[in-house]
Amino acid sequence: MLVSYATLGYPNKEDYLRLVKGLVEAGSDILEIGLLPKYAKYDGPVIRRSYKQVSTWLTDFWSLLEETRRAVDVPLVILTYLEDWVTSLPDTLARMKDVGINGVLFPDLLIDFIDEYEKYVNEIKSHGLNAVIFTSPSVPDPLIHKVSKISDMFLYYGVRPTTGVPLPVSVDSLITRVRTLVNNKLVVGFGLSDIEDMKKALRAGADGVAIGTVYIEEIERNGVESAISLARKFRGILDGS
Amino acid sequence: MANSEEIIPSYWYNIIPDLPKPLPPPRDPPDAEFSRIDLLRKIMPSEVLRQQFTVERFVPIPKEVREAYINIGRPTPLVRARRLEEFLNTPAKIYFKYEGATPTGSHKINTALPQAYFSMKEGVDHLVTETGAGQWGTAVALSARMYGLNSTIFMVKVSYEQKPQRRTIMQLYGARVFASPTSHTEYGKKVLNENPNHPGSLGIAMSEAIEYALSNGYKYLVGSVLDVVVLHQSVIGLEAMKQLQELDEEPDVLVGCVGGGSNFGGFTFPFIGSKKGSKYIAVGSYEIPKFSKGAYNYDFPDSAGLLPLVKMITLGRDYVPPPIYSGGLRYHGAAPSLSMLIKEGIVDWREYNEKEIFEAAQIFLQTQGIVPAPESSHAIRAVIEEAREAKIKNEKKVIVFNLSGHGLLDLPNYESMMKRIGQD
Numbered sequence: 008m009l010v011s012y013a014t015l016g017y018p019n020k021e022d023y024l025r026l027v028k029g030l031v032e033a034g035s036d037i038l039e040i041g042l043l044p045k046y047a048k049y050d051g052p053v054i055r056r057s058y059k060q061v062s063t064w065l066t067d068f069w070s071l072l073e074e075t076r077r078a079v080d081v082p083l084v085i086l087t088y089l090e091d092w093v094t095s096l097p098d099t100l101a102r103m104k105d106v107g108i109n110g111v112l113f114p115d116l117l118i119d120f121i122d123e124y125e126k127y128v129n130e131i132k133s134h135g136l137n138a139v140i141f142t143s144p145s146v147p148d149p150l151i152h153k154v155s156k157i158s159d160m161f162l163y164y165g166v167r168p169t170t171g172v173p174l175p176v177s178v179d180s181l182i183t184r185v186r187t188l189v190n191n192k193l194v195v196g197f198g199l200s201d202i203e204d205m206k207k208a209l210r211a212g213a214d215g216v217a218i219g220t221v222y223i224e225e226i227e228r229n230g231v232e233s234a235i236s237l238a239r240k241f242r243g244i245l246d247g248s
Numbered sequence: 249m250a251n252s253e254e255i256i257p258s259y260w261y262n263i264i265p266d267l268p269k270p271l272p273p274p275r276d277p278p279d280a281e282f283s284r285i286d287l288l289r290k291i292m293p294s295e296v297l298r299q300q301f302t303v304e305r306f307v308p309i310p311k312e313v314r315e316a317y318i319n320i321g322r323p324t325p326l327v328r329a330r331r332l333e334e335f336l337n338t339p340a341k342i343y344f345k346y347e348g349a350t351p352t353g354s355h356k357i358n359t360a361l362p363q364a365y366f367s368m369k370e371g372v373d374h375l376v377t378e379t380g381a382g383q384w385g386t387a388v389a390l391s392a393r394m395y396g397l398n399s400t401i402f403m404v405k406v407s408y409e410q411k412p413q414r415r416t417i418m419q420l421y422g423a424r425v426f427a428s429p430t431s432h433t434e435y436g437k438k439v440l441n442e443n444p445n446h447p448g449s450l451g452i453a454m455s456e457a458i459e460y461a462l463s464n465g466y467k468y469l470v471g472s473v474l475d476v477v478v479l480h481q482s483v484i485g486l487e488a489m490k491q492l493q494e495l496d497e498e499p500d501v502l503v504g505c506v507g508g509g510s511n512f513g514g515f516t517f518p519f520i521g522s523k524k525g526s527k528y529i530a531v532g533s534y535e536i537p538k539f540s541k542g543a544y545n546y547d548f549p550d551s552a553g554l555l556p557l558v559k560m561i562t563l564g565r566d567y568v569p570p571p572i573y574s575g576g577l578r579y580h581g582a583a584p585s586l587s588m589l590i591k592e593g594i595v596d597w598r599e600y601n602e603k604e605i606f607e608a609a610q611i612f613l614q615t616q617g618i619v620p621a622p623e624s625s626h627a628i629r630a631v632i633e634e635a636r637e638a639k640i641k642n643e644k645k646v647i648v649f650n651l652s653g654h655g656l657l658d659l660p661n662y663e664s665m666m667k668r669i670g671q672d
Contacts, residue, residue: 045278049273051276051283052282055276055280079578118270143270144303145271146270147264147269150269150270168301169273169283169285172283172289172544173289174288175294175295175301176297176301176302177298180304231252
């Protein structure tokens with residue numbers, strides 16, 4: 008399963024729409040779309056740069072989400088911080104459903120809202136949306152096991168404490184360990200910085216990978232088309248070629 | 249009976265997978281002009297950083313580090329404090345794990361050795377750190393020397409002045425020692441500009457050490473607070489568990505003092521993780537009231553804000569602690585894992601003032617003969633109170649505490665305390 012991330016509206020409207028279409032054509036199974044947050048608590052410097060750029064021009068993100076929905080036919084999962092929506096959650100979820108969004112992923116759910124996470128998961132599901140749960144190495148084993156069963160589509164497991172900073176972690180041993188706890192599809196992300204990391208993750212039992220920072224870095228260096236070719240390459244790895 | 253070397257574990261214990269809730273991860277501040285998390289890669293040895301973020305419950309201790317532990321006299325003794333029990337006329341049994349029985353006189357060497365070892369393996373030739381009371385700096389100075397590395401220590405100015413012998417030991421081991429705030433770093437210059445007589449704080453010394461390591465391409469060793477330090481210190485608790493098993497004892501109450509939380513966590517976490525014991529007491533200083541007055545918030549571990557934000561019980565990074573004699577307890581925060589366990593009600597806390605800990609130190613040294621470090625005397629005070637309560641309730645409980653260091657280099661402090669408290 009290839010889950011490709013794009014920051015909504017990055018690098019600009021036209022290129023963003025080209026990117027999401029290209030990522031799907033290149034074989035992405037699911038698109039994860041990041042909404043500009045008030046505080047990118049768990050994002051590394053690369054994704055933060057993309058948010059900063061988007062913040063200079065994007066005012067109506069709902070209409071761009073609608074355009075995204077029209078542009079591609081794979082499931083769309085919104086990545087956004089619950090903190091930003093906690094006071095207006097029912098309306099926001101209803102609107103996402105109307106737009107045709109398939110799921111939502113709150114990276115801060117099990118950290119900043121741990122005492123009420125079940126309430127929020129139920130709320131997401133009650134609006135007909137998939138609740139994709141984000142876990143990480145600092146989530147205790149019994150909790151990973153428990154939430155893996157209620158996470159829709161797949162369980163997201165971020166191997167590093169922040170995106171896009173290649174801190175030294177043992178990807179294979181982390182995933183070998185977490186695989187035994189997860190009763191669901193397991194998608195690994197957050198700092199899979201190179202092909203070797205991806206291969207290790209898959210060999211250790213991951214069902215898929217989530218890629219984000221690498222695309223943004225590639226866009227910064229060589230533009231959108233080059234990021235799309237990367238997606239093609241990742242598809243090849245997943246397909247075993 | 250196991251021979252003494254068999255008491256030393258082959259693995260360190262990591263409590264993260266056994267915590268009741270997810271440990272909030274480190275963060276970069278909003279609108280950060282650079283990533284502090286990324287900065288960790290530049291300042292810390294990479295194996296130390298890998299262990300900081302590991303989730304393995306048991307992390308193998310390299311053979312060479314285990315040998316180094318043996319070389320410094322591990323396992324440290326677990327001693328029954330019979331004379332203290334008699335003095336208190338308590339039905340409780342009291343044991344202490346004596347971490348003062350290492351060459352540097354405290355538990356700090358348990359993490360300095362592996363951090364220096366991993367640095368040496370990576371080809372690093374110069375280590376930098378900060379120190380409050382001097383125990384950590386001493387441990388780094390010796391560990392660096394053992395692996396043929398140079399070391400520079402930023403020592404909090406008030407301790408530098410109060411504890412000249414600590415400075416001397418570090419220098420004898422071959423370290424360069426500066427009184428922080430210094431004019432060797434931009435941050436130190438800024439602090440001195442604002443207040444030329446600043447007594448210093450651990451947070452400031454930490455910021456200076458990090459800046460100095462960065463600007464010279466050296467590696468920074470971390471002495472407390474971060475998970476990797478607590479991980480290495482778990483050698484204390486793992487040994488104590490085995491030693492108690494050999495004695496056929498089941499501990500009820502476990503006690504340790506808290507500066508940043510490494511000796512407390514290292515001692516108690518293996519027990520907490522395996523659900524041995526029913527009460528865990530973290531003891532801080534009344535004068536530095538982080539447990540009673542601190543907030544559970546994201547805060548910087550260092551005053552300059554060079555390290556990533558971590559969620560911890562904290563008095564705020566700008567907090568300037570009063571110059572109490574337990575220099576090791578002057579830190580503004582407590583380790584994230586310990587902070588969570590306190591917030592979840594799994595670990596209890598106490599705070600005692602200097603007079604209370606001075607009395608406890610006197611009782612201990614007059615019954616057991618060991619001069620405890622003023623920091624460790626905080627734990628002793630809690631032990632005495634628990635033993636007295638056991639007497640009132642006639643409970644035969646087993647109290648075990650970590651005597652995290654000896655106080656033979658704190659005699660001038662005790663002298664001052666004697667004079668001052670005598671005048672009260």
